[in-house]
Amino acid sequence: MVRHSLNYVSWKLRKVVAADLKTIYAASTVDEAQIRLQEFDDKWGADYPTCAREVADIWRRTSDFRGAQMVFCDLSSPKGGKGFIRSLEDVELATLSYAEVKALASGNPLVIEKAGVDAEVAKLSTLFSLRRNQRYVNESEVGRLPMMIEALAKKIALYAQDVARIEPQTMQGIALELAGRPVTGPDAVGEVLRGLVKAAKEEVRTGTRMIERVVGRFGGFDLGILAARGEEVPNLYLSGHCLYNAEPYQTGPALVAGLMAALESVSKHHADGVAQLEVRRKRLDDIRLELARTFEHEGRLVNLLARQRELLKQLDLDKDEMGSAKVDTEEVRQVA
Structure with missing residues (x-):
């Protein structure tokens, strides 16, 4: 088409003329292309009137096509061009073949219909592909969620048993048992906890790589300590049916506050677990409902x-x- 118009141009000037032609068909808007077309005619129309008329005629036929943005041809080498690429707002993802471009230039009304069909197929095919991919994700999640729900329900039952064994404590009346010896009062408790942490830290520094042992009782739970070589501060924890870690501190008052917070976290763990269980059950119901729904645009x-x-x-x-879109009709029906 456009390359054919260069047959009317002197061989020595073809590359120069081709470069000016590119400015027409590489224009981002129709208005800009019209300006470039006029500039081309002013520059080459006198010397190569047949070429100018051919270019103008091709542009008139292609620019009248609804939604056309540009027709571009690599003309840097008349024998090695890449052919036409037609970019259309209505075609979007579709790429026209050379045969389709020939039909387009002929003004065939079926091409206009095909462009609209291709555009809608591209859009619906994209939605279909997204739905298909999401369906795979949902099916995988539906397979995992029942096991996760069952495991969480068992964990909540253990939390509930730990909540039932809590012996309430207050900061001023705090009391614990250490090596069979009762210790009461925040100052005394803080002092023994600080000594316990210090001794554990020294033990892993000079000998054992790690220690984990129960050292007493607090709030209805076993009181344990965990220390490992390389860690800065040993960690206190409460042990029931589950473990509840206290924040690692080194000062007496901070250790007391951390131990009280660990005891209070038992009820919080239970409440959080119940809330999470409700979320997972709802999620499972929602996904099952989504999987049962068909692709709403299947028929179209x-x-x-x-x-x-x-x-x-x-x-x-x-x-x-x-x-054409690469979506098989039978595949649409099966996945939908």
Whole structure:
């Protein structure tokens, strides 16, 4: 087409003329292309009137096509051009083949219909692909959620038993048992906890790589300490059916506050678990409901794919389907 118009141009000037032609068909808007077309005519129309008329005629036919943005041809080498690429707002993801561009330039109304069909197929095919991918994710999650819900329900039951064994404590009346010896009062408790942490830290520094042992009782739970070589501060914890870690501190008052917070966290763990269980159960119900729903555009997409095939045959493009969407009708029905 456009390359054919260069046959009317002197061989020595073809590259120069081709460069000016590129400014027309690389324009981002129709208005800009019209300006470049006029500039081309002013520059070359007198010397190569046939070429100028050919270019103008091709542009008139292609720019009248609804939604056209540009026609571009790599003309840097007349024998090695890459061919036409037609970019259309209505086609979006579709890429027209060379045969389709020929039909487009002829003004065939079926091409206009095909462009609209291709555009809608591209949009619905994208939605279909997203739905198919999400369906795979949902099916995987549905397979995992029942086991996660069961495990969480068991954990909540253990939390509930720990909540039932709590012996309430207050900061001023705090009391614990250490090596069978009762210790009461925040100052005394803080002092023994500080000594316990200091001794554990020294033990892992000079000998054992790690220690984990129960050292007493607090608030209805076993009181333990965990220390490992390389860690700065040993960690106190409460042990019932589950473990509840206290924040690692080194001063007496901070250790007392951390131990009280660990005891209070028992009820919080239970409440958080119950809330999380409700979320997971709702999530499972929502996903199952989503999986039971069909693709809402199934019928429309199936009909469009059928019409697309008809248009390909009518336009003699059924052997070159670069512009058709790669979504199989039967696949749509199965996944939907």
